[in-house]
Amino acid sequence: MDDFVTNLLNLPNTNVLSYQIKNEIVYIHIESTETKLPCRKCGRETKSKGVAQEVTLRHLPILGHPCYLIIKPKRGICEYCDDAPTTNQRLDWYKYKSRYTNAYEDHILLSLINSTVSDVALKESLGPDAVNGILQRRVDGQVNWKQFKKIGLLGIDEISLRKGHQDFMTLITSRVDGKTRILAVIKGREKDKIKLFLSSIPNRFKRTVAGICSDMYEGYVNAAKEVFKEKVPVIVDRFHVAKLYRKCLVGLRKSEFARLRAELTKEDYKLLKPAIALLRKNKEYVTKAERKILESLFQYSPALKVAYKLCCQLTGIYNSHIGKRKAHKKIAGWIEKVEASDLQCFNTFIKTLKKFQTEIVAYFKGRNTSGFVEGFNNKVKVVKRRCYGIYNENSLFRRLFLDCTGYDTFLMPQGLQTI
Ligand SMILES: [Zn+2]
Incomplete structure (x- = not known):
């Protein structure tokens, strides 16, 4: 026995x-x-x-x-x-001097993936401090280059921790073979702070950067350009562009719906409400019945019809298999169309589009898919919602590290290994 x-x-x-x-x-x-x-x-x-x-x-x-x-x-x-x-x-x-075996600590870290400290503490009947202690001891609060072979695509994104507050954090990620790993969480989004981190990347890793995917924010783009010079392309991927033009459409939709609410009968207005969600939907997934709802909205609001069509066209450009040169032409053509229309809702977007033309068109070479950018952003959103109250960059780094890489790191038979 x-x-x-x-x-x-x-x-x-x-x-x-x-x-x-x-x-x-x-x-x-x-x-x-x-x-x-x-x-x-x-x-x-x-x-x-x-x-x-x-x-x-x-x-x-x-x-x-x-x-x-x-x-x-x-x-x-x-x-x-x-x-x-x-x-x-x-x-x-x-x-x-630890009160736990390594295997137990691994077990706690595994449980923490996509969960919260208080949840794990409850399930294990440990204090939250104990769970936090394991997290702090076992997971670095900053990048450990020993865990990397190469960077691949380097992503620079911003998140705001609380809606409506100006407390931005910058997330720097590495994307290799469809996997996103966190490299840095930086408080704020000032160019100098980003530059400081990018410069601190060891040279042997700098050489492995295939491209830099960035937000359309000058501080980021310039920091990347100044550190990597002309050697590495700065790319604004489709996800960041789409976010902006969708926002333009939402802006117009809001003002148009406010107008219609005042003008239409309650019943007619009510019938149009499902269209709000439909405007966000990818055109390919809109069913015939849904199309009818959209059409009736467009009868009341020709401006929304034009704006919606323009958004679909830009998505279409991104979906078509074209190279950099053709993309440049098509986007320029799209801008002309918008400028020829009476719409005002795309004004600031067009300005941004022109400013970051090189970076936006750079996407069409290699088409570094936005799939995992979106996947990662969802992870961040979930972390934010879950661990509401994380305003410390090291804590956020730990949680993102765990959510992104935890399974690879701690899911080992009788995990006696250390990271
Ligand atoms: Zn001795």
Whole structure:
């Protein structure tokens, strides 16, 4: 039976001495058969000097029961050092002075992926401070270049932590083979701060940057250009562009609906309301019945019809398989069409489009898909909603690191490895 428990524990060089279950909690007394016990001062082998005080370590649950390992670490005395220091044996499946085994810490970190500290604390009947402590100790608050091979596409995005507040954070990511990893969380979005981080990237990694995907924000684009010179293209991907022109459409929709609300009967206005969601929908997914609703809206609002059509056309340009030169032409043609119309809602967008023309057209070479940008942005949104109240850049970095890379890092059989 002890063999069974020993096998189940699967810790290197460990024997189970005894075990008991008290109040649904499993306590397993163990000893280590590891004989090596080097002096903590000089590193030479020590002479055995009994055992140190008992250590209780939380371990992985057994059949749903919380489980604790109890061990008396071996103690050795040094015969070489002058003051004959004693050393407690350190084993590689738990950290010295920790109250948890490495496997248990991995288990906590895995549970934290896409979850919250308070949730995990509740489920494990640990204090939130304990869960936070594990998170802080085990996951770096900043990039650890040792975990990277290359950067690939470097993304620069901004998020605002609270709606309506000016507290921006800049997220810098690496995108390789469809996987997004967080490189930095920076408070604010000033060019100098972004430049400082970009300059701090070790040269051997700078050389692996294939392109820089950025928001249409001059601070970002200029920081990237100044650090990477002409060597790396700065790209504004379709996601960022689409966000802006969709916003123009929403702006017009809001004012038009306000007008219609005043002009139409309650019943007629009510019939148009489903169109609000339909305007956001991709044209290909609009059904025949939905098309009818849109058509009736467009009868009341010709301006919305034109604006909607223009948005679809721009999406169409992005969806067609064309290169940089053709894209440049088509976008210029689109701008002309907008300018020829009576619409005012695209005015600032057109200005931006002209300002970042090079970067926008750069997207059409290589077409670095916006798929994972959007995926990542959704992750950020979820983190924001979930861990509402994270205003610290290191904490946000940790949570994003865990959500993006946690499964790759901690999902290992009996995770004894450290990151
Ligand atoms: Zn020594």
